[in-house]
Amino acid sequence: MTDYSDQTDESLALLSATDHDAFGALVGRYEQKLYRYIRRITDASHEECEDILQETFLKAYRYVHNFDPLLSFSSWIYRIAHNETISHFRKRSVRPQTIKEEDGTLYLQNITADINIVDDIDREALQQQLQEVLSSLGPKYKDVLILRYLEEKSYQEISDILKMPIKTVGTRINRAKKQLQEIVKTSNIILTP
Amino acid sequence: MDIKQKILDTIEEKQITPIPAWKFLFRTYGLWILSGFLLVLGSFGVASMVFLFTKNDWDIYNELNESKITHLFSTLPYLWIAIFLLMLVLLYIDIRHTKRGYKYTSLPLVFAALGTSILLGLGLHFIGVGQKIDTLITKTHPGQAHIFNPRLKALSHPEKGILTGRVIIIEATSSSTTRVYVENPLLEGRWIVIVEPTTILPPTGIHLQDRIRALGKETEDVETEEHEFLAHVILPFNTMGLDPGWKKRERQLLPIPLHGEEYED
Known part of the structure; x- marks a missing residue:
């Protein structure tokens, strides 16, 4: 061969x-x-x-x-x-989506690095909250987050995979992160400036 | 069995073969050719709109007792605008469906399509395409031409003192009066424009097959019951018309050729 x-x-x-x-x-x-x-x-x-x-x-x-x-x-x-x-x-009209438990740690590691959460927070609690937030996000936000933080794709690659302009990819990731930050904020988690 | 082997076996068993490259090339080039076609069609719309705008009776609109704005809105070529917008939307959708069309954000893409159509349309207007389209529509579909060129309707109100039409017969009835028969599919019957020595005429005279505009007064021949229109001013159909120079000019009495050449208007 x-x-x-x-x-x-x-x-x-x-x-x-x-x-x-x-x-x-x-x-x-x-x-x-x-x-x-x-x-x-x-x-x-x-x-x-x-x-x-x-x-x-x-x-x-x-x-x-x-x-x-x-x-x-x-x-x-x-x-x-x-x-x-x-x-x-x-055919089912709904695409079931949850974040798999085994992915939670990788997700948490990548996304928290991106939104500057300080190290001494309760990571287990945050992970739980993250999963709640992510499951409440729509598929269009979830798709970009999965590609960015789990598949570790660049904005250009995400743009090519989802067939959308890079700018839209950036906007969606930022919006999803903002929603995430809101949750973090209301949960009294301290963010770095 | 591992998935790799399963896939290769399926390809083998079902004799799956790749779709020929030419089909994809056909689609790729087809979409770009369609884009070009839509762009040109949209530009034809722009060229027609620019042409109609420049020939929009700016020299006589106040004779019709209209404000500039009322005149503008009543004579806007709405069908051309609709065609142009439709072509723009189709062009946008078409480019989006090209292989790398997804890379462009909506607003710059719309502006690029709009800008290119307008520039190309202006170019086409300057080489006379707008005028050619207008002439073609008027000659082939005289009854529907006013849909593309609403000024044809605006100029077809003899009761308001304005008349347009194509000259079909020029008849000198006496040494001082000439009867000019005009054809106007928007008006019933045959219309005769009466040209008197006091009538202001175009510097180039009136020729058969010319389209003219006449300002004056509707009358009726009691004997023949034909529609008559006593003209004070006769103007060419298509003039730039930005400067109503005819108002300042001294009365001109030019000989009217009976067998004039045909002009494209």
């Missing part, structure tokens, strides 16, 4: 149309990441997430000629995963 380890995702994507192994290598690189991402943006079962993941890769394969080499492959495949997840749950 060919070794693709020195190939970039983008060059593998270009090879995929004619080389199944190259596509297999891409699947190998992204299956865990995308599975985790799908789990994060929905409350779907393991089986459902696997179905969505499989649909994502099959769609990526069919649409591989539509891949824009000016985009990163990662953004492109995340976009497909995001859209497939939305389509999958469209």
